[in-house]
Amino acid sequence: MEPDNRAFVRDLVAQYAPHFPRKRCGRLVTDTSEFMAVDHGDVIALGGKHYLVLRDEAERRFGMEDPKYWVKRCSELETGERKILKLVFYETFPLKLGNFEIRCHRSPEKEARILDLVRGDLRFMQGKTIRDEKDNAVRILDIVHGKQLDAVIENIDTDHETYFREHLPDLLEKFIGACESIAHLHTLGEKHGDIRRDHLWVEYNSGAYRWIDFDYAFDFHENPFGLDIFGLGNILLFLVGKKEHTSYTMGGGAFSNQVLSSLTPDDFSLMFPHRLSNLRKLFPYIPDELNNVLLHFSAGTYVFYDTVDELLGELRPCLQLLR
Amino acid sequence: MDFKKILVAVDGSENSARAVSYTGDMVGDGSAKQIMLLCIERFPDRDLFPDEESWKQRCVAHREELQQFLGEARATLTAKGVHDSRISERYVVSCSSPFADRSTARCSFGTSIAQEILAVLKEERFGTVVVGRRGVSKAEEFLFGSVSNKIIHHAKDCTIWVVA
Numbered sequence: 001m002e003p004d005n006r007a008f009v010r011d012l013v014a015q016y017a018p019h020f021p022r023k024r025c026g027r028l029v030t031d032t033s034e035f036m037a038v039d040h041g042d043v044i045a046l047g048g049k050h051y052l053v054l055r056d057e058a059e060r061r062f063g064m065e066d067p068k069y070w071v072k073r074c075s076e077l078e079t080g081e082r083k084i085l086k087l088v089f090y091e092t093f094p095l096k097l098g099n100f101e102i103r104c105h106r107s108p109e110k111e112a113r114i115l116d117l118v119r120g121d122l123r124f125m126q127g128k129t130i131r132d133e134k135d136n137a138v139r140i141l142d143i144v145h146g147k148q149l150d151a152v153i154e155n156i157d158t159d160h161e162t163y164f165r166e167h168l169p170d171l172l173e174k175f176i177g178a179c180e181s182i183a184h185l186h187t188l189g190e191k192h193g194d195i196r197r198d199h200l201w202v203e204y205n206s207g208a209y210r211w212i213d214f215d216y217a218f219d220f221h222e223n224p225f226g227l228d229i230f231g232l233g234n235i236l237l238f239l240v241g242k243k244e245h246t247s248y249t250m251g252g253g254a255f256s257n258q259v260l261s262s263l264t265p266d267d268f269s270l271m272f273p274h275r276l277s278n279l280r281k282l283f284p285y286i287p288d289e290l291n292n293v294l295l296h297f298s299a300g301t302y303v304f305y306d307t308v309d310e311l312l313g314e315l316r317p318c319l320q321l322l323r
Numbered sequence: 324m325d326f327k328k329i330l331v332a333v334d335g336s337e338n339s340a341r342a343v344s345y346t347g348d349m350v351g352d353g354s355a356k357q358i359m360l361l362c363i364e365r366f367p368d369r370d371l372f373p374d375e376e377s378w379k380q381r382c383v384a385h386r387e388e389l390q391q392f393l394g395e396a397r398a399t400l401t402a403k404g405v406h407d408s409r410i411s412e413r414y415v416v417s418c419s420s421p422f423a424d425r426s427t428a429r430c431s432f433g434t435s436i437a438q439e440i441l442a443v444l445k446e447e448r449f450g451t452v453v454v455g456r457r458g459v460s461k462a463e464e465f466l467f468g469s470v471s472n473k474i475i476h477h478a479k480d481c482t483i484w485v486v487a
Contacts, residue, residue, distance in 0.1 A: 217370035221434070222470055224434055230466060
């Protein structure tokens with residue numbers, strides 16, 4: 001630890017963030033390779049700017065906080081803006097998808113490339129990549145001020161039919177726009193790689209949908225966009241159903257025994273055998289056309305969408321039926 | 324179409340080794356006019372590797388494996404009675420290769436091996452295409468795709484032998 005650096009950090013923080021406790025000021029970081037060692041109060045120097053580390057980001061999944069030590073919530077000292085810095089972390093891990101696992105690779109270079117490609121396209125998170133002194137591609141991301149799509153939907157406090165008739169048309173229209181943005185990404189030769197409903201954010205001010213987190217890479221070849229399409233299908237199921245309807249949650253009297261006993265394995269998701277795809281069996285007011293789109297993601301399907309455009313070709317006409 | 328002109332698509336897998344062996348069993352009596360062993364090079368994505376060097380090493384090893392496989396496939400066919408003069412090989416390099424030969428006139432983008440096999444089939448007027456099949460579930464086909472299924476769906480004016 002170099003005392004000079006610490007003095008420099010204290011002076012810098014005193015100048016730009018005078019309310020930050022002086023005793024919490026750390027060191028100046030120019031090599032971010034050891035991201036676990038970059039802590040609260042440290043200042044990361046990149047591209048002539050300085051980023052005061054406030055905390056590690058965390059993802060909340062299944063009720064658990066999952067810390068992401070390589071993702072730092074920071075204050076850009078020179079501007080006072082909050083930023084998220086994603087430091088370089090290569091990992092390969094198994095991702096469980098229903099009954100089978102796929103190898104997933106975290107790729108900073110992929111995310112950096114996509115950030116360049118979508119610069120100015122506000123359907124995607126925005127940011128830039130600056131390399132530190134060890135050539136680590138650090139992504140400096142603008143914060144999306146908004147809420148995850150699933151949280152927005154869960155907060156709509158009404159029964160399904162009211163939701164379906166009054167809220168879904170607008171939500172679906174925006175979701176179609178989000179699908180179009182993924183189709184655009186595919187035409188650029190890139191995949192999102194991690195399409196989940198908590199990676200689609202709804203901005204507070206504009207209500208615009210924006211995709212985040214592009215750093216997952218997979219070695220799929222014959223159907224390179226299959227995983228993205230599968231992700232869009234899952235979000236659509238959630239959107240139309242207002243939540244996930246699984247064999248565990250459908251009991252309890254919400255649906256008649258007649259309805260529940262009519263469900264067959266083909267009505268459930270191709271990947272998740274407990275997640276219902278054939279929602280029309282629960283909610284008969286769902287038009288056939290929309291339900292048919294959902295059934296493309298069911299165990300009973302024999303026809304898959306090869307491209308997002310194919311999905312959109314069948315989803316767009318459904319919007320008119322809901323209005 | 325001449326059904327005795329046979330295109331055998333290989334990728335170094337056990338399934339494609341079985342496809343080669345089956346072809347030899349079927350036409351080792353000299354009934355085939357021409358057999359082409361077609362290998363479309365597909366390297367692992369650069370994004371899966373932390374640095375250029377480790378990616379390049381993997382690509383070098385992968386290319387060696389494929390070229391060795393092609394040699395073994397030829398040997399399998401001749402051992403089963405196919406005359407060596409009737410066997411040809413085509414190795415289509417990857418367009419996203421770390422090697423200089425990616426700029427050759429024909430390279431593979433790797434986005435659909437099936438479409439590339441079908442393109443060669445059509446251009447060279449083969450009447451029979453042979454592919455191995457690993458056997459995938461519906462869910463796997465949705466996510467990963469299936470070369471043999473795509474060929475079955477899209478091929479025209481030819482016979483398809485699928486060896487599972």
